Amino acid sequence: MQTLFYILFFFTPLVLWPYTSELFEFNKMIFVYILTCLIAATWATRIILEKKIIFRRTLLDIPLLIFLGSQILSTIFSIDYRTSLLGYYSRFNGGLLSTICYLLLYWAFVSNMDRKKTLYAIRYTLYASVLVCVIAFLEHFGINATCKLMGQGWTSCWVQDVQNRVFSTLGQPNWLATWIVAIIPLTLYQILDSKKIKRMLLYLLSLLLFTTLLFTKSRSALLGFIFADLIFWGWVLIKNKKQFLVQTIILNSLFIILFFTVSSPFTVYRLPVTTPTGPALEVGGTESGTIRKIVWKGAAQIWLHYPITGSGVETFAFSYYKFRPVEHNLVSEWDFLYNKAHNEYLNLAATTGTFGILSYLCLIGVIFFVFLRKPDIFSISLASGFTGLLISNFFGFSTVSTQLQFFLFPAIAITLGVQSTQYKVPSKQKTSNSQKLFFLITLCTMLYVLSTILRYWYADTLFAKGDVSSLQKAIILSPKEAIFHNKLAEVNLSISESNKAINLSPANVNLLRSQAGIYLKLAISDPKYLGSAKDTLLKAIVKAPTDAKLLYNLALIYMRTGEADESIKLLDKTIEIKSNYKDARYLYALILIDKGNTNEAKDQLNYILEKIDPKDTNSQNLLKKIQ
Numbered sequence: 001m002q003t004l005f006y007i008l009f010f011f012t013p014l015v016l017w018p019y020t021s022e023l024f025e026f027n028k029m030i031f032v033y034i035l036t037c038l039i040a041a042t043w044a045t046r047i048i049l050e051k052k053i054i055f056r057r058t059l060l061d062i063p064l065l066i067f068l069g070s071q072i073l074s075t076i077f078s079i080d081y082r083t084s085l086l087g088y089y090s091r092f093n094g095g096l097l098s099t100i101c102y103l104l105l106y107w108a109f110v111s112n113m114d115r116k117k118t119l120y121a122i123r124y125t126l127y128a129s130v131l132v133c134v135i136a137f138l139e140h141f142g143i144n145a146t147c148k149l150m151g152q153g154w155t156s157c158w159v160q161d162v163q164n165r166v167f168s169t170l171g172q173p174n175w176l177a178t179w180i181v182a183i184i185p186l187t188l189y190q191i192l193d194s195k196k197i198k199r200m201l202l203y204l205l206s207l208l209l210f211t212t213l214l215f216t217k218s219r220s221a222l223l224g225f226i227f228a229d230l231i232f233w234g235w236v237l238i239k240n241k242k243q244f245l246v247q248t249i250i251l252n253s254l255f256i257i258l259f260f261t262v263s264s265p266f267t268v269y270r271l272p273v274t275t276p277t278g279p280a281l282e283v284g285g286t287e288s289g290t291i292r293k294i295v296w297k298g299a300a301q302i303w304l305h306y307p308i309t310g311s312g313v314e315t316f317a318f319s320y321y322k323f324r325p326v327e328h329n330l331v332s333e334w335d336f337l338y339n340k341a342h343n344e345y346l347n348l349a350a351t352t353g354t355f356g357i358l359s360y361l362c363l364i365g366v367i368f369f370v371f372l373r374k375p376d377i378f379s380i381s382l383a384s385g386f387t388g389l390l391i392s393n394f395f396g397f398s399t400v401s402t403q404l405q406f407f408l409f410p411a412i413a414i415t416l417g418v419q420s421t422q423y424k425v426p427s428k429q430k431t432s433n434s435q436k437l438f439f440l441i442t443l444c445t446m447l448y449v450l451s452t453i454l455r456y457w458y459a460d461t462l463f464a465k466g467d468v469s470s471l472q473k474a475i476i477l478s479p480k481e482a483i484f485h486n487k488l489a490e491v492n493l494s495i496s497e498s499n500k501a502i503n504l505s506p507a508n509v510n511l512l513r514s515q516a517g518i519y520l521k522l523a524i525s526d527p528k529y530l531g532s533a534k535d536t537l538l539k540a541i542v543k544a545p546t547d548a549k550l551l552y553n554l555a556l557i558y559m560r561t562g563e564a565d566e567s568i569k570l571l572d573k574t575i576e577i578k579s580n581y582k583d584a585r586y587l588y589a590l591i592l593i594d595k596g597n598t599n600e601a602k603d604q605l606n607y608i609l610e611k612i613d614p615k616d617t618n619s620q621n622l623l624k625k626i627q
Contacts, residue, residue, distance in 0.1 A: 001042045002117040005109065008035045010124040013132050013179060013401045014169050018150035020457070021464040022090045024171030028400040029092040033453045036101040039108050041446040046112070048438045056111045058414055063366045064103055067359040071096050071313055074352040078312025079319060079507040082480060088314045088339045089483055093400045095314050102407040109411040114418040122186060122412065129183050130205065133212040136168035136176065140215045166215045174392070175399045177221030180213045181388035182405045184225065185232045188251065189381035192236070192244055203251070210255055214262040220395030221388075228388030229255070235380045286331040292342050292395065294331065298323045299341035302350035310353035316341055318507040319350065321544035329548045329578035337510065344393035364390065367410045378416060382409050459484070468492060480504055486511050493518050495532075509547075512540035516553065523560075530561050548578035556587060564591050582612045586619060598626045 017027045047054050075096045078084035087095030113121070135145045139162045146169060147157035156162055170176035187206040191199055213221060233248050301323035302311055311319035317339035328334060341347035349357040371383035386409050389402060398406065431439075455477050462474035463484055471488040478484060482505035489497035498515040505511060519533035537554040544550055551574040558567035571588045574581060585604045592601035605623045608616055 001039060001046070001108070001112045002120070004035060004039050004042060005113065005117075005121050006124045008032070008039075008105070008404070009121050010128045012404060013128050016146065016149075016169050016171070019464060020460050022092070024169070025092050025400055026090075026460060027457075029087070029098060030453060030457045032098070032101055032105075032400055032404070034450065036104055037446055037449045037453065040104055041442055043108050043112060044442045045439070048435050048442070051435075054111050055107065056414075056418075058110055059370055060106070060363070060366055060410060060414075063359070063363040064106065067356075067363050068099060068103060070309075070352055070356040070359040071099050074309045074313045074356055077309045078315055080312055080315050080505055082482075082505070083315055083318070084313035088317055089481070091314070091339055093398060093403055098400075098403070102403055105404070106407045106411045109408060110414050113411075113415045115416050118412050118415045118418075125183065126187065126190070126205065129180070129209060132168045132170070132176070133180075133208045136166040136212045136215060137208075139163060139166040139168065165217045166212065168212075170399070170401060173216040174218045174221060174396050175402070177213050177216040177218035178224070178389060178392040178396060178399075179401045179405070180209050180216075181221050181224045181228060181392055182385035182402065182409070184209050184213075185228050185381040185384040185388070188229075188232055189377050191251070192247060192377060206251065207254055207258065211258055211262060214258060218392070221392045223395075224388035224391035227391050228384040231387055232381060232384040235375070236377060239375075239377075286333065291331050291333065294325050294328050295320075295338055295342055296346050297325050298328070299343065299346040299350040301325075303346070303353065306350070306353055308353045308355060310349070310351040310356055313351055315507065316347055316351055318505075318509065321509045321547065324544065324546045326546050326577045329546065330580065334578065335549050340397045342396055344397050347397055370410050371413050374417070379413050382413050385409065463487065466491070482508060482511060486514050489518060490514060493521055495519075495522075507543070509540055509543045512536055512543070513550065516540065520557075530557055533557055534561070546577060548574050548581055548584070551577075552581065552584045552587070555584070559587065559591060564595060567591055580612050582608050582616065582619075585612070586616075586622075589619075589622065593622075593626060601626060 012028055012031060015028050015031045016023050020026050043054070075081065075084040083089070083095070085096050087093055087098055092098065138145050139156075142156070142163055143154050144156045144158070144162065145154075148154050150157065160167070165173040167173045167176050170179060184206060187202055187209060191202045191206065194202055210225070213225060229252070233252065236244050237248060298320050299316070302316070302319045305311075305323065306319070317337060320338055320341075341350055345357060345360070348360050352360075367386065368383060371379050371386065375383075385405070389405055393402070459474045459477035459481070462470040462477070463481075465471075466487065468488065468491055471484060471491065475481070475484050475488065482501040485497045485501035485504065488494065489501060495515070495518065498511070498518055502508075502511045502515065516533045516536040519529045519536060523529040523533060534554065534557045537550055537557065541547070541550050541554065551570050555567045555570035555574060558564070558570065568588070568591060571584055571591070574584045575588065578584070585608050589601040589604040592598070592604065602623065605619045608619045609623070613619070
């Protein structure tokens with residue numbers, strides 16, 4: 001079993017695949033599912049061979065079960081059951097199934113690993129970190145190993161400016177940075193516990209990790225590192241006085257030099273608003289802190305409206321639209337989809353309610369007790385890395401790699417006190433018929449679960465291709481995946497497939513948005529579909545009352561159907577919640593001109609040219625025409 005854990009620790013941060021709909025998190029999640037299945041089957045096999053229940057009781061058992069109970073209840077009362085079970089499609093981590101896997105891995109680890117095996121597992125984590133950081137270094141200097149692996153050459157194949165903010169094989173700068181923050185204290189411990197050549201190599205590794213952290217320009221992760229570093233060295237100096245003073249001064253001096261040598265993550269990172277480079281809180285046009293405050297406000301409103309069990313595990317992308325603050329329309333990423341609250345704790349509060357967030361905080365408290373009940377340098381390094389992880393997650397959210405750290409760091413702390421043992425299968429004992437039966441059940445269950453996981457993965461590869469034939473095959477393999485039906489509907493302009501998608505996921509506003517788009521395309525050849533598009537948008541607006549784009553599109557339809565007064569009412573509301581909406585003001589001006597009200601039309605056009613876009617040629621030409 002230890003070999004499977006070594007594989008888990010080493011390969012999870014490295015796994016990616018270019019032919020799935022999401023290259024990083026989806027494949028890491030599938031990998032964790034597969035390893036969990038194999039580890040559970042191996043554990044069951046050991047139980048069968050030894051003819052006894054192998055389960056080590058720990059202080060975390062009850063808190064973990066309470067947390068699991070909160071996730072189950074939230075899933076039962078979810079606004080979207082499938083999303084709560086499997087996770088939001090494109091993020092995947094955080095669904096009930098993933099939580100069950102992490103808990104199984106925790107119990108399998110503490111029940112089957114000892115101190116010696118645990119130390120080897122940490123080594124494999126450090127080995128993986130070397131590869132991850134080397135790839136990140138190459139990215140920073142314009143050499144993209146991940147692109148080369150995908151057959152696209154050494155130059156960047158990413159939309160994001162990966163040279164400016166590296167993400168290596170983790171998929172996003174903040175995700176990479178958070179993962180690194182949790183690992184750095186482990187290298188610091190190893191430095192203090194090693195000699196000569198090994199110590200020098202560990203010095204280099206810690207500096208490599210910290211430099212990579214700086215290359216990500218993640219302010220939240222750097223803040224987490226500062227706390228982790230202070231906790232680790234503070235405890236070391238208090239406990240050991242002057243024994244490690246030299247190492248403390250040398251390492252932290254090197255960190256400070258690197259900080260001022262490499263560009264500081266606290267330099268506000270922005271790209272031009274017109275550059276389509278990724279999710280809002282990852283690259284930003286408006287400063288990311290400003291956007292976070294708005295999203296957090298919406299998350300708090302979700303929590304207030306679903307106070308006990310939340311809107312459902314991982315359903316933030318659906319529930320946020322209902323409580324989306326009006327001021328969100330005024331940031332540069334006003335029409336981006338937000339599938340997380342970008343604060344792990346508010347996200348849990350919104351989606352799993354008071355029960356969920358309290359159980360999570362209690363779990364964290366007991367984990368710290370596990371770290372600190374018999375503190376030594378090793379357990380303090382784990383506690384420091386764990387603290388850095390929690391702080392970074394305050395401004396972000398967990399991913400597959402960091403969630404493994406969250407659940408397995410306490411497992412590592414527990415097994416450090418377990419003496420090394422060597423298990424041997426009794427040579428003279430014959431396998432009984434009942435054992436053979438249990439072996440067969442275990443094998444069949446494992447093969448069934450593995451085939452289900454691989455079928456789910458293969459369906460996604462078909463979905464990623466996007467052609468009609470592949471989408472139809474994907475739906476056969478995974479008939480309850482709403483976005484599969486929606487994609488087929490968009491390709492085929494099929495209302496029946498769109499209705500299936502909406503019926504499978506009625507809380508998903510974007511499915512209604514997509515259906516309205518299909519109706520509008522059909523209306524090009526048959527105007528009767530305009531009425532259907534209008535009805536669909538009205539339904540969407542009920543679920544997303546502050547979405548300016550929905551209001552604008554509905555106003556556009558009213559104009560096309562000759563209902564100018566209704567269109568004007570909607571445009572008034574649209575401009576009220578998004579004063580800088582150029583398209584809405586331009587449409588307003590066109591309608592006013594048709595109604596003979598050129599003075600007000602001039603006001604709208606002048607507003608565009610003076611406060612929104614002085615170079616807008618359409619507004620300039622129309623203004624000249626009516627003057």
